[in-house]
Amino acid sequence: MTRAAGTDRAKGTHAPSALPRLLAAPVKGVRRVRRAATDTAPAFDLAYVRSGRRARIPVVVIPGGPGLGSVLPYRRFRRVAAARGLDVIMMEHRGVGLSRVDPSGRSLPISAMRIVDVVDDLAAVLDAERVSRAYVAGSSYGSYIAAAFGARHPGRVAGMLLDSTLQSTADRDVERALIRELFVEGDARIAGAVQELLTEGSDPRILLGVLRAAYELGGAELLTPLLRQRLRGPHASVWAALEAYADRGESETHVPGFYEFDLVGAIAFRELGFGPDPDGSALDPSLAYAPVADRFPRFTGEPFDLPAAASGFAWPTVLLAGTRDLRTPAAVAERVAATAPDAVLVEIENGHSALESHPLALLHALERLSRGEHRRLPAEVDLMDRLPRRGLVAGLPRLLATGARWEAVLRSGRVLPAAPAP
Numbered sequence: 001m002t003r004a005a006g007t008d009r010a011k012g013t014h015a016p017s018a019l020p021r022l023l024a025a026p027v028k029g030v031r032r033v034r035r036a037a038t039d040t041a042p043a044f045d046l047a048y049v050r051s052g053r054r055a056r057i058p059v060v061v062i063p064g065g066p067g068l069g070s071v072l073p074y075r076r077f078r079r080v081a082a083a084r085g086l087d088v089i090m091m092e093h094r095g096v097g098l099s100r101v102d103p104s105g106r107s108l109p110i111s112a113m114r115i116v117d118v119v120d121d122l123a124a125v126l127d128a129e130r131v132s133r134a135y136v137a138g139s140s141y142g143s144y145i146a147a148a149f150g151a152r153h154p155g156r157v158a159g160m161l162l163d164s165t166l167q168s169t170a171d172r173d174v175e176r177a178l179i180r181e182l183f184v185e186g187d188a189r190i191a192g193a194v195q196e197l198l199t200e201g202s203d204p205r206i207l208l209g210v211l212r213a214a215y216e217l218g219g220a221e222l223l224t225p226l227l228r229q230r231l232r233g234p235h236a237s238v239w240a241a242l243e244a245y246a247d248r249g250e251s252e253t254h255v256p257g258f259y260e261f262d263l264v265g266a267i268a269f270r271e272l273g274f275g276p277d278p279d280g281s282a283l284d285p286s287l288a289y290a291p292v293a294d295r296f297p298r299f300t301g302e303p304f305d306l307p308a309a310a311s312g313f314a315w316p317t318v319l320l321a322g323t324r325d326l327r328t329p330a331a332v333a334e335r336v337a338a339t340a341p342d343a344v345l346v347e348i349e350n351g352h353s354a355l356e357s358h359p360l361a362l363l364h365a366l367e368r369l370s371r372g373e374h375r376r377l378p379a380e381v382d383l384m385d386r387l388p389r390r391g392l393v394a395g396l397p398r399l400l401a402t403g404a405r406w407e408a409v410l411r412s413g414r415v416l417p418a419a420p421a422p
Contacts, residue, residue, distance in 0.1 A: 012262060012292075012295050013107060013262040013263060014107075014254050014256075014260070014262050015107075016100055016101045016105060016106070016107050017256035017257075019256045019257055020069070020071070020072065020097040020098050020100075020256050020257030021098060023072055023257055024047075024071050024072060024097075024098055024257070027049065027071060027072070027075060028051070029049045029050045029051045030047060030048075030049045030071055030098070031047070031048055031049070031050065031128070032045040032046060032047050032048075032098075033045070033046050033048070033124050033125060033127075033128040034046075035094075035121065035124060038112075038117075040109075040111040040112055040114070040117075041094075041108060041109065041111065041112030041117065042102040042103075042106075042108070042109075042112075043102060043103065044094070044099065044101065044102045044103070044108060044112075045099070045103070046091065046092070046094060046099050046121050046124065046125065047071060047091075047092040047097070047098035047099045048070070048071075048089060048090060048091040048092060048125045048128075049070065049071050049078070049089070049090050049092075050087070050088070050089045050090075050129065051078040051079075051081070051082050051087075051088050052078070052081060052082035052085070052086050052087040052088050053082070053085060053087060054087055055086075055087035055370075057131075057133055057134060057135060057158045057370070058087040058088065058089050058129075058131055058134050058135070059081075059086050059087060059088050059089070059134065059135045059137060059366055059370060060088075060089045060090070060091070060122065060125075060126075060134045060135065060136045060137065060146075061074070061077075061081075061088055061089070061090050061137050061138075061139075061142075061355070062090075062091070062122075062136070062137065062138035062139065062142030062143075062145050062146055063090075063093075063139055063141075063142050063355060064138075064139045064140030064141045064142050064143075064164070064353055064355070064356075065093070065096075065140075065141045065142070065259070065261070065264065066093065066096075066141050066261070066264040066265070066267050066268055067093075067096060067253075067259050067260055067261035067264050067265070068093070068096070068258070068259055069092060069093070069096050069097040069098075069257050069258050069259065069260070070090035070091060070092045070093065070097075071090070071092050071097060071098055071257070072097065072257045072258055073258050073259075074090060076390075077355070077359050078090070080359070080360070080363065080390075081363055081366075084363060084367060085367075086363070086366060086367070086370070089125065089126075089129065089131075089134070091121060091122055091125050093118060093121075093264060094108060094112060094113070094117065094118060094121055094264075095107075095108050095112065095113055095260070095263035095264045096257075096260045096263070096264060097256065097257040097258075097260065098257070100260065100263070107263060108263060110263055110266035110296070110297070113263055113264050113266040113267045113270075114267065114270075114271065114303070115144070115145065115148055115267055115271050115272075115303045115304070116148075116152070116303050118145055118267070119145060119148050119149050119152050119153070120152075122145070122149055123149070123152075123153050123156065126156060132156065133155070133156050133157065133158040134156065134157070134158060135157075135158050135159045135160070135161070135366065135369055135370055136149055136150065136157055136159075136160050136161075137160070137161035137162075137163065137362070137366060138161075138162060138163065139163040139164055139353045139354065139355035139356070139362075140163070140164045140166055140327070140328060140352065140353050141166060141268075141272075142163075142355075143162040143163060143164060143165045143166050143167075143328075144166045144167070144272070144306065146160060146161075146162060147160070147162060147165075147167070147304075147306045147309065147310070147313075148303070148304045148306065150309070150313055150315070151304050151306065151309040151312075152304075154312065154313075154314070157313075157315050158315060159315050159316040159317070159318075159369045159370070159374070160313065160315055160316070160317045160318070161317075161318040161320060161362070161365055161366060161369055162317070162318070162319050162320065162333065162336065163320040163353060163354050163355055163362055164320070164321070164322065164325055164327070164328040164352050164353045164354070165319055165321065165328055165332045165333040165336055166272075166328050166332070167306045167307055167310075167332055167335075167336065168302065168305075168306060168307055169272060169273035169299075169302060171328070171329075171332050172273070172277070172285065172286060174329050174331050174332060175285050175326065175327065175328075175329060176279065176281075176284065176285060176286075178326060178329045178331075179208070179211075179212070179283055179285060179326055180281070180282075180283065182215065182326070183208075183211055183283055184282060184283065187220060187224075189224055189227075190220065190223060190224060190227060193227035193228070193230075193231055194207070194211065194227070194283075196231060197227075197230065197231070198282060204282055204283055204284070204287070205287045205288065205290065206243055207283070208283045208284075208285065208287075208288070209242075209243075209288065210226075210239065210242045210243050211223065211283070212285075212326045212327070213242055214226055214242060215324055215326060215351070216322070216324050216325065216326055216327075216351025216352050217351055217357075219324050226238060226239055226242070265292070265295065265296050266296050266297055268289070268296070269289075269293065269296035269297055269298065269299060270296065270297040270298070270299060270300055271299075271300070271301070271302060271303055272299075272302070273299045273302075274288075274289045274293075275289065275290075275293045275296070275298060275299055276289070276290040276293055285327075307335070307336075307339070310336050310339040310340045311339050311340070311341070313340040313341065313342075313343070314341060314342070315342065316342050316343075316369060316372070316374045317336075317337075317340045317342060317343040317344070317374075318343070318344055318346060318365050318368075318369050318374050318377060319333035319334075319336055319337045319343060319344065319345045319346065320333075320346050320348065320354055320361070320362060320365055321333040321334075321345065321346070321347045321348070322347075322348060322349075322350035322351050322352060322353075322354065322357075323347055323348070323349055323350065324349075324350065324351045325350070325351055325352045325353075326351075326352070327352045328352065330345075330347055333345055333347075344374055344375055344377055344378055345378065346365060346377045346378055346381060346384070347381065348361050348381055348384050348385055349385045357389065358384075358387070358389050359390065360387040360388060360389070360390060361384040361385075361387055364380070364383075364384055364387065365377055365384070368380075
């Protein structure tokens with residue numbers, strides 16, 4: 001094959017980094033499978049990691065993004081899973097981290113970034129491990145890959161867990177409606193503060209990023225005092241931190257081996273409709289990726305009709321939804337639960353992606369699924385909510401709430417309590 005496909009590159013892509021390979025050197029269980037060249041991609045080595053005691057039917061876990069790595073960010077998750085007796089396989093997504101380059105060391109072209117190829121990559125990993133069937137779990141974007149795997153390779157799915165279910169670009173309307181219900185038409189304190197900030201000239205895109213992050217992390221209990229402080233002055237440090245987080249744009253972040261959007265963003269825009277499609281109203285989530293839309297191909301259509309495919313999911317399916325999830329609202333999971341023949345809906349007190357924010361709840365659900373006990377889960381929601389929160393972002397709500405309280409004290413002029421004597 002010629003390198004013609006390699007000339008199809010996105011603007012602003014990063015040079016390959018040796019860091020992921022260096023950091024992954026001590027990680028046990030990392031393996032590679034050679035993916036053959038195609039008309040749209042050169043040959044390359046696809047990395048994956050397997051951990052835990054071998055089981056007849058392992059669990060495949062697919063992170064979100066697209067852009068999240070698997071090998072480096074989820075080392076602790078795999079240790080905890082192994083301690084619970086789970087045999088876990090995680091594939092490093094093509095174009096990310098250890099699966100980023102071809103044998104010559106060049107980054108894969110964006111022509112190689114297509115969902116059907118990602119789905120077939122996962123099948124190739126199972127082939128390499130001589131696994132005929134697996135429990136397939138995906139979070140957010142990973143839930144799309146998991147469901148697409150079920151649609152394309154139904155005979156290889158023993159059970160499925162969809163965490164923060166993403167099904168269709170049409171679900172953006174559900175997302176818009178929920179956001180406006182909460183921040184424009186809902187609680188008068190929140191809606192009034194949001195309108196005042198918009199009137200003052202706040203960037204709607206960044207404002208929505210802050211509102212969504214604060215609400216998903218801590219609900220109205222965290223968001224309401226943050227809004228109150230922001231209205232008292234533009235220099236609230238906790239608000240500024242959230243604003244910087246929102247303004248960075250997930251697509252702008254590049255941490256080799258952990259989060260790399262510059263290549264796989266082609267999937268997000270070309271096949272999942274991440275490009276702006278605003279409806280002209282305030283707080284439109286479709287504007288989140290607008291600053292980088294010109295770097296990637298335009299939307300050409302989804303590769304799968306997942307809402308229709310769900311009726312053929314003959315395996316046990318768990319729909320794990322967060323009550324505060326504003327990116328993949330619970331209504332999407334409810335629809336799948338009503339369509340798939342053997343599905344249960346489990347709504348936990350959480351924001352987006354339990355894999356990131358409440359992994360012990362996700363692991364509990366996976367244990368039940370792997371034992372054929374998934375129908376017990378709806379009755380165990382309280383138990384799952386009480387489990388310790390130890391995910392990648394689990395500590396942020398407490399940190400932000402504490403920062404907001406101390407900032408309020410400083411602004412009021414009250415004397416801070418003296419530090420205890422050593």
